[in-house]
Amino acid sequence: DAGVTQSPTHLIKTRGQQVTLRCSPKSGHDTVSWYQQALGQGPQFIFQYYEEEERQRGNFPDRFSGHQFPNYSSELNVNALLLGDSALYLCASSSVSSDTGELFFGEGSRLTVL
Amino acid sequence: SQQGEEDPQALSIQEGENATMNCSYKTSINNLQWYRQNSGRGLVHLILIRSNEREKHSGRLRVTLDTSKKSSSLLITASRAADTASYFCATGTGANSKLTFGKGITLSVRP
Numbered sequence: 001d002a003g004v005t006q007s008p009t010h011l012i013k014t015r016g017q018q019v020t021l022r023c024s025p026k027s028g029h030d031t032v033s034w035y036q037q038a039l040g041q042g043p044q045f046i047f048q049y050y051e052e053e054e055r056q057r058g059n060f061p062d063r064f065s066g067h068q069f070p071n072y073s074s075e076l077n078v079n080a081l082l083l084g085d086s087a088l089y090l091c092a093s094s095s096v097s098s099d100t101g102e103l104f105f106g107e108g109s110r111l112t113v114l
Numbered sequence: 115s116q117q118g119e120e121d122p123q124a125l126s127i128q129e130g131e132n133a134t135m136n137c138s139y140k141t142s143i144n145n146l147q148w149y150r151q152n153s154g155r156g157l158v159h160l161i162l163i164r165s166n167e168r169e170k171h172s173g174r175l176r177v178t179l180d181t182s183k184k185s186s187s188l189l190i191t192a193s194r195a196a197d198t199a200s201y202f203c204a205t206g207t208g209a210n211s212k213l214t215f216g217k218g219i220t221l222s223v224r225p
Contacts, residue, residue, distance in 0.1 A: 004156070031210060042202050042215035043157070056212050088154060094210060101145050101206040103213060105156040 002027060004093050004106035012112045013081050021076040021109045025093030031055075032074040033103065034066060035090040043090055049074050050096060078111075086113045119216055120203055126222040133190040135219045137203030138183075144208050146179055148188045151200045151218070160201075161188075193223045 005024045013019050025032050031050045035043035045058035049068035068074045072093075078085055088110050092103035121136040137146070145164045149157040163170045163179045163186070170177050176189040190197055200220050204213040 033212065035215075040217075042204075042217045043213075045212040045214065048210075048212060050210075058212065090156060092157075096210055099209055100162055101147065101209050101211065101213065102159045102162055103157075104159070105149075107156040108154075110154075 004091055004104050006091050006106035006109050008109055010110045014114050015081055017081050018079045019111060021089050023091030023106060024073045026104045029093035029095045030072050031094045031096050032068060033092045034076045037088040037090055081113045083113050086111060120219045124220045127193055128224050129193060129195055131193055133193050133221055135188045135201055137186045137216055139205050143205040145206045146186050147204045149202045149204060195223050195225045198223045
């Protein structure tokens with residue numbers, strides 16, 4: 001049973017560029033959340049997708065956008081990259097039918113913006 | 115913004131000792147969870163405690179929750195070198211709500 005998978009694992013971009021990160025949720029999960037973790041900090045919630053719609057959003061600018069596909073996989077897009085966007089981007093999946101709030105995380109995509 | 119504040123920020127103990135980590139939060143919660151992260155990799159869920167629970171056990175882990183003080187503690191008994199990691203508390207306001215994480219505690223267990 002595959003867990004949450006993310007790609008790419010590492011990438012380097014320059015300021016102003018755009019990036020797309022991908023996530024496949026754990027089998028049986030239908031909800032995908034994205035978190036940004038800066039070095040030495042805890043993860044910060046970006047947004048959550050369920051039924052191909054953004055359900056909740058954290059305090060991130062519109063440069064951060066996402067998408068969820070019918071197979072529950074998801075993408076995170078960041079436009080006009082800034083140096084401060086350098087971070088580990090974590091995808092987490094869960095099931096809306098679960099009565100717990102447990103999240104299953106992928107290994108993350110480490111983005112470096114130069 | 116960070117909801118949970120873990121204490122201490124760093125903890126170094128000898129293998130076999132117990133490790134106690136504390137977390138305080140600010141707003142009402144539905145549940146509080148603890149996660150472990152090894153060397154900047156993905157987070158692994160350790161244990162969840164609901165707001166109507168006071169204590170929970172899972173293997174070598176014991177978590178307590180005091181909603182009147184808005185605080186929680188995680189106890190790892192008989193620590194092992196493999197427990198070396200960063201530990202985060204996270205609060206949720208519902209079963210599928212976003213989680214708000216603290217800044218984390220770095221635990222080092224010396225062999």
